[in-house]
Amino acid sequence: QNGLGFDYKWDLGWMNDTLSYFQAAPSQRTQLYHKLTFSMHYFYNEHYLLPLSHDEVVHGKASIVQKMNGGYEDKFPQARALYLYMYAHPGIKLSFMGNELGQLREWDEKREQDWELEDYPLHKAFHRFLRELNHCYLTCPALWELDSSREGFQWIDCHQEEACIYVFERISDSQTILAIFNFSDMTRSYIFTCDRIRTFRLLIASDMTQFGGTCDYPEKELLFRKKTAEFTLSAFSGRWYLLD
Template identity: 60%
Template sequence: LWNYDGTAIYEYPHSDVGRSEWGSCNFMHSRGEVRSFLQSAANYWLEEFHFDGLRMDAVSNLIYWQGDTARGENRNGIGFLQEMNRGLKNLHPEALLIAEDSSTYPGVTKAVTDGGLGFDYKWDMGWMNDTLSYFQAPPAERKQRYHQLTFSMQYFYKEHYLLPLSHDEVVHGKATILQKMYGDYEGKFPQARALYLYMFAHPGKKLNFMGNEFGQLREWDEKRQQDWEILSYPVHDAFHRFMMDLNKLYSENPALYEMDYDPEGFRWLDCHQEERLIYAFERRSGKQRIAAVFNFSDEVQEGYVLEVKEGASLSLLISSEMESWEKQKIPLKEGKTVISLPPYSGRYYLVEE
């Protein structure tokens, strides 16, 4: 559409706002025919191809001129998003509308009628960047980075966040999720299992890109299929089975998802073990409690006192360091128990009162 009739019809005629940082042209959202074209295109994928939803890239470049907060808000871009999302929801109430937005603009997932942008979810880019950089770091450095994994809960309830390990994280030389884990080949698998246990226990909906579920080592390429043959290697097959078990467990335990956006659904049990790299928190639903505990160090952590208030016992639901696990029941004395945590490990315990 660029320069369609020799002039700038769909895009800005001015070079200072006419092109994005990726070299593509910016649509001029103040023009009705441009908005209509984009809204019709979005509706087309939902109406004709029955897509489950749409994810909009670089929403901050629509909110702010060139994505730069110093340039101020682009009211035409904001108005376009509100108009489009309101219309899509009217036509397709079940469709998921997701914003990839790196800014702190408020109300991205608030209803348009309440002054928001009308998205269902917003990618939690902060969680993604902090978490992956933490797991790329050697254990000795993680002590200084400890609160990279606690920071997300300081802002989490401002939006309806989605935790994305997406296509963006497995292309352009960034390496796959398994490759990102610190250390050698064998050491990457226990860390990746612990990472996914942490991700699935953290509040917010989950996005995991194809290939991550069986530990692909090659970056994603749209010209090739996934490397399914590596499932013939026992360590990859075991990782795949672990991910299947984790997905099944997630779907069967409402404490892990029912109160994602309710502050009552999450509580830190311990977030001040900087030297030992231990984290513990509790997830809740109306009828269920789950305690999640992690050791992200490369050492066994002996004699850790786990305190779970108003609990009588703990039953092990899943453990990252075992290919198979049995339900172990641990009694609590005055809400406390002493456990040993293997290196690079995570566990979920069902709290019984």
């Protein structure tokens, strides 16, 4: 409004809460559960950008993948789940160079990125996941069309503290996407209550084998003829479904 044209405010609260949640041990996430729900209490006060920026991957802070709790193989499923959550959350996305490779060292302006990581299966699969995630985001208006409107987001379940499960919908005039996440270190079952018969078409899942996960999804469409649908969610995973 008669200013310099800077439309977005960096949501540093979202960034700090989200990264501290994923840095925490799974056993602590039950107490930290609402770090991931708090952002939607204030989100509509500003036009926000979600920053996993240069400032988060330098000066002893560690790269994004390195921040994830646990050992080498545990970090990648959590990082994939984090990015799936980030892209489903309202707000413009910012992810700094090297993040898409699952780079383990901090960024350094004096050297190029570690392109040789593409030779390692987990890193190559992580890069493939980020490419597919970007494609899904760009082609699904439910994820951005109503970013600044309360009609574009709806919590379905944000009270699964003991299970570390989060469920919400992103909504546009033309489509609805169900996002469901299990951020615990255990496989969980979750029952979703439908108000009518619905078709769920899987868009992307962070635990797909082609992304370095362990799950195959032979059926991309599920028709539920009852008012409840049960999902089995692997540890540190998330999924997006396009609803009829």
